[in-house]
Amino acid sequence: MQTTKADGDRDSAGDTRRGFLAKVAALACGGLATVAPLAAGVWAFLDPLRRKGAAATFLPVTELTAVPDDGVPRQFAVVSERIDAWTGFPREPIGAVYLRREKGSQQVEALSATCPHAGCFVELEADGRCFRCPCHNSTFTRDGGIVQPSPSPRVMDALECQVSESGAVSVKWQNFYTGIADKVARE
Amino acid sequence: MRSPFRGRPGPLRKLGDFLDDRTGWRGLVHEALYERVPGGARWRYVWGSTLVFAFMTQVITGLFLWASYSASAQTAWESVWYIQHEMAGGWLLRGIHHFMAQAMVILLALHLLQVVIDGAYKAPREVNFWLGLVLMMLVLGMALTGYLLPWDQKGYWATRVATNLAGLVPLVGPQLQQLVVGGPDYGHHTLTRFFALHAGFLPATLVLFLVVHLALFRKHGLHAKQPVTRPDGMFWPDQLLKDTVAMLAVMAVVLGVILVPAVRAMLAGGPVVAGELGAELGAPADPSQPYAAARPEWYFLFLFQFLKVFEGWGATGEFLGAIVVPGVIMLVMFLMPIVGRWRLGHRFNVAFTLGLLAGVAALTGLALDEDYYAVWADKQRLAEAARLYDETGGDEAKVLASVGDKAKARAVAGQFHAVEKLRRSEAFLAAVSTARADAERAAELAGRPERIPPAGALDLVRRDPLAQGPRLFAQHCGSCHAHVDPARPDAAAILAKSSAANLHGFGTAAWMRGLLDPEQVAGPAYFGNTAHREGDMVGFVQGDLQDKDTWKQADIEAVIAVMAAESGLGDAATPAQTIARGRELVAATDRCGGCHRFGDNGTDLGTACDLTGWGGREWLVGIIRDPTHERFYGTSNDRMPSFGKAAESAAPLLTAEQIGLIADWLRGAWYRPATLAGE
Numbered sequence: 001m002q003t004t005k006a007d008g009d010r011d012s013a014g015d016t017r018r019g020f021l022a023k024v025a026a027l028a029c030g031g032l033a034t035v036a037p038l039a040a041g042v043w044a045f046l047d048p049l050r051r052k053g054a055a056a057t058f059l060p061v062t063e064l065t066a067v068p069d070d071g072v073p074r075q076f077a078v079v080s081e082r083i084d085a086w087t088g089f090p091r092e093p094i095g096a097v098y099l100r101r102e103k104g105s106q107q108v109e110a111l112s113a114t115c116p117h118a119g120c121f122v123e124l125e126a127d128g129r130c131f132r133c134p135c136h137n138s139t140f141t142r143d144g145g146i147v148q149p150s151p152s153p154r155v156m157d158a159l160e161c162q163v164s165e166s167g168a169v170s171v172k173w174q175n176f177y178t179g180i181a182d183k184v185a186r187e
Numbered sequence: 188m189r190s191p192f193r194g195r196p197g198p199l200r201k202l203g204d205f206l207d208d209r210t211g212w213r214g215l216v217h218e219a220l221y222e223r224v225p226g227g228a229r230w231r232y233v234w235g236s237t238l239v240f241a242f243m244t245q246v247i248t249g250l251f252l253w254a255s256y257s258a259s260a261q262t263a264w265e266s267v268w269y270i271q272h273e274m275a276g277g278w279l280l281r282g283i284h285h286f287m288a289q290a291m292v293i294l295l296a297l298h299l300l301q302v303v304i305d306g307a308y309k310a311p312r313e314v315n316f317w318l319g320l321v322l323m324m325l326v327l328g329m330a331l332t333g334y335l336l337p338w339d340q341k342g343y344w345a346t347r348v349a350t351n352l353a354g355l356v357p358l359v360g361p362q363l364q365q366l367v368v369g370g371p372d373y374g375h376h377t378l379t380r381f382f383a384l385h386a387g388f389l390p391a392t393l394v395l396f397l398v399v400h401l402a403l404f405r406k407h408g409l410h411a412k413q414p415v416t417r418p419d420g421m422f423w424p425d426q427l428l429k430d431t432v433a434m435l436a437v438m439a440v441v442l443g444v445i446l447v448p449a450v451r452a453m454l455a456g457g458p459v460v461a462g463e464l465g466a467e468l469g470a471p472a473d474p475s476q477p478y479a480a481a482r483p484e485w486y487f488l489f490l491f492q493f494l495k496v497f498e499g500w501g502a503t504g505e506f507l508g509a510i511v512v513p514g515v516i517m518l519v520m521f522l523m524p525i526v527g528r529w530r531l532g533h534r535f536n537v538a539f540t541l542g543l544l545a546g547v548a549a550l551t552g553l554a555l556d557e558d559y560y561a562v563w564a565d566k567q568r569l570a571e572a573a574r575l576y577d578e579t580g581g582d583e584a585k586v587l588a589s590v591g592d593k594a595k596a597r598a599v600a601g602q603f604h605a606v607e608k609l610r611r612s613e614a615f616l617a618a619v620s621t622a623r624a625d626a627e628r629a630a631e632l633a634g635r636p637e638r639i640p641p642a643g644a645l646d647l648v649r650r651d652p653l654a655q656g657p658r659l660f661a662q663h664c665g666s667c668h669a670h671v672d673p674a675r676p677d678a679a680a681i682l683a684k685s686s687a688a689n690l691h692g693f694g695t696a697a698w699m700r701g702l703l704d705p706e707q708v709a710g711p712a713y714f715g716n717t718a719h720r721e722g723d724m725v726g727f728v729q730g731d732l733q734d735k736d737t738w739k740q741a742d743i744e745a746v747i748a749v750m751a752a753e754s755g756l757g758d759a760a761t762p763a764q765t766i767a768r769g770r771e772l773v774a775a776t777d778r779c780g781g782c783h784r785f786g787d788n789g790t791d792l793g794t795a796c797d798l799t800g801w802g803g804r805e806w807l808v809g810i811i812r813d814p815t816h817e818r819f820y821g822t823s824n825d826r827m828p829s830f831g832k833a834a835e836s837a838a839p840l841l842t843a844e845q846i847g848l849i850a851d852w853l854r855g856a857w858y859r860p861a862t863l864a865g866e
């Protein structure tokens with residue numbers, strides 16, 4: 001390299017071409033070297049996108065006799081095994097549902113305790129007459145209907161519920177997208 | 188500056204102008220790039236830049252690793268296992284971080300060497316040299332703290348040693364150690380603290396020092412190799428091209444180390460398991476298991492070896508070796524810029540640095556030679572000395588008595604040192620392969636569909652018959668019983684040393700067939716070395732059973748099949764008639780049932796062991812717990828201890844869980860991953 005000038009702007013034509021090639025080569029080498037750790041990092045970082053939640057299944061919740069036929073909802077824990085990344089948890093409460101039975105009915109209605117507005121835990125008022133979400137005060141009737149005005153875009157999410165012949169109550173445990181008018185299950 | 192965009196300024200150019208007006212970025216970039224390189228660009232100047240690059244790589248990979256790492260005694264190993272074996276690309280991310288750390292240590296040495304040889308530490312660059320030394324210690328500190336984070340056996344034990352050495356620091360040692368460890372014992376807070384050091388305090392400090400280091404470097408300019416004979420060059424692109432080529436080369440080497448095993452496996456036609464590539468993950472840290480394979484990372488091996496020089500000096504020796512000598516070496520290095528003012532001083536500095544690196548290399552070589560001696564030792568040459576060593580225990584008088592010839596005895600004794608080294612090395616290599624097997628097993632267990640219990644992977648390993656069985660057996664059963672596949676070439680030698688039945692395959696048809704073989708029943712694999720050598724069973728097998736009129740071959744086979752079925756290890760395809768016939772024979776009071784109880788055949792217990800459920804889990808647990816019980820050997824029990832029965836004041840030798848582990852291991856009842864080939 002012939003230049004002793006501190007300013008690279010005024011190279012001769014040959015030097016400019018050589019300099020240009022060197023610049024491209026330097027950028028390429030530096031870029032390539034940096035791409036490896038970045039790519040490895042991003043690859044691993046995107047791993048959660050490959051993961052699917054547990055498939056929606058019916059989980060046993062309680063016995064029919066534990067749900068009095070007075071139309072008042074009651075809170076029950078949903079118990080299941082659970083895998084969280086590397087840990088496999090034995091059966092433990094993984095969420096809650098409200099169960100309700102009308103007078104003389106053998107059918108049980110199940111409502112998810114997750115607020116359709118933004119996912120807070122909807123609470124049952126002490127008198128059992130309605131639900132209220134502590135976050136932004138969405139209020140629901142005891143069968144999950146919406147009490148207007150409400151920040152919630154839809155009624156409480158009903159869950160499929162089965163009562164076996166022996167009286168075991170199980171619920172199809174599912175999560176739904178919050179904040180939208182339609183009830184769409186999460187994969 | 189001329190733009191590559193000619194004619195009307197494009198939108199990019201406009202954006203550039205807009206930003207330049209407000210930030211002056213062009214000037215900054217210009218200043219950063221257009222730096223004169225006196226004497227022109229050279230390869231020998233690349234080390235500083237590659238170090239910065241290596242550090243950036245560590246920051247990038249480290250942050251992404253951070254996103255998946257969980258620092259606690261119950262989750263550190265587990266989360267690293269998850270990164271390594273479950274996350275897409277996790278093995279690569281971890282591999283780059285692991286091996287780039289090692290590359291960094293090498294680059295540090297090269298950078299230091301170049302600076303000292305070129306005299307770049309001299310005035311006015313003294314302060315920058317000192318900053319460099321601090322940076323070096325910070326990097327080594329990050330290497331040391333990072334080694335613990337996976338909380339595996341090797342990191343755990345290496346860290347115990349390192350922190351114990353910290354405890355030798357005068358006056359504040361114990362307090363220092365307790366602070367680093369995060370309490371009186373190793374656990375959650377050791378990890379949280381090491382993690383905070385590794386990913387927070389140390390790198391933040393490093394960045395501070397690095398900024399000043401680079402600023403001073405630019406202030407003083409590059410120290411050119413003397414004498415300057417060539418015209419000056421520019422940093423951009425001349426030197427930077429060389430720098431980036433070197434960076435790419437470093438990254439290529441790191442990637443090569445990670446990927447070469449994969450390529451080799453592919454060429455050999457074998458399967459490539461991504462989780463096995465890159466950085467190793469040992470078995471989960473277990474303070475209750477000896478770990479003879481404990482060694483620091485290779486770049487600290489010289490220190491490990493150096494400490495051996497002071498062996499026998501006790502704590503004073505360790506204090507000297509781990510604190511005083513390294514302290515003096517660091518002091519000499521800090522004084523280099525001052526010593527280097529004199530011509531001779533500079534020569535001293537160069538000689539000192541070269542000598543230091545040579546010493547480190549020599550100590551590392553020595554350490555490796557001691558550990559891996561068995562790999563390259565001439566075992567043929569040492570064979571006789573080894574035999575005599577084992578026979579005499581190294582006693583020279585006995586050697587003389589055995590060899591007869593004084594000169595020869597001396598020659599043999601002269602090799603005893605090598606024999607001892609060989610034995611130590613063999614023990615180390617055995618420990619390494621055990622450690623590797625443990626690591627593989629732990630990863631296999633963690634990969635079960637049920638995953639790791641909340642108590643952590645150590646709990647999983649401790650409840651694993653395959654991991655614990657051999658250890659418990661060696662500790663409690665192995666002094667009498669052998670456990671060796673009879674098909675192994677060295678089986679006879681092992682059996683000859685045992686003094687009770689070979690329990691390999693106990694409960695299987697093959698084992699039972701050997702017992703009913705007149706050649707074997709009084710041999711070392713069965714009753715040969717026990718008090719039952721001339722007992723009723725041996726008499727029966729060698730006598731009654733040979734009467735081919737009463738005992739047809741098909742009858743014996745039926746008995747074998749039934750016993751294997753009792754233990755639950757039989758062939759499920761055995762025809763029902765065979766089983767029925769076998770049951771009849773075993774129960775019949777004029778056959779086996781004459782001595783043995785079997786089901787409800789009414790034979791009294793106490794004469795011979797109960798064959799009901801023979802070899803099954805319950806039966807095995809029972810006999811290990813108490814062989815003197817009337818169901819088993821009763822009063823005719825030979826030497827076997829009652830492992831599960833508490834003596835008057837002492838706890839039983841083995842807990843119920845441990846007995847269960849031995850029984851399960853003997854029966855081969857342990858978790859096996861489902862293979863794709865459906866083996």
Ligand code: FES
Pocket residue numbers: 115116117118119120133134135136137138151152
């Ligand atoms: S989350 Fe329930 S009201 Fe907003």
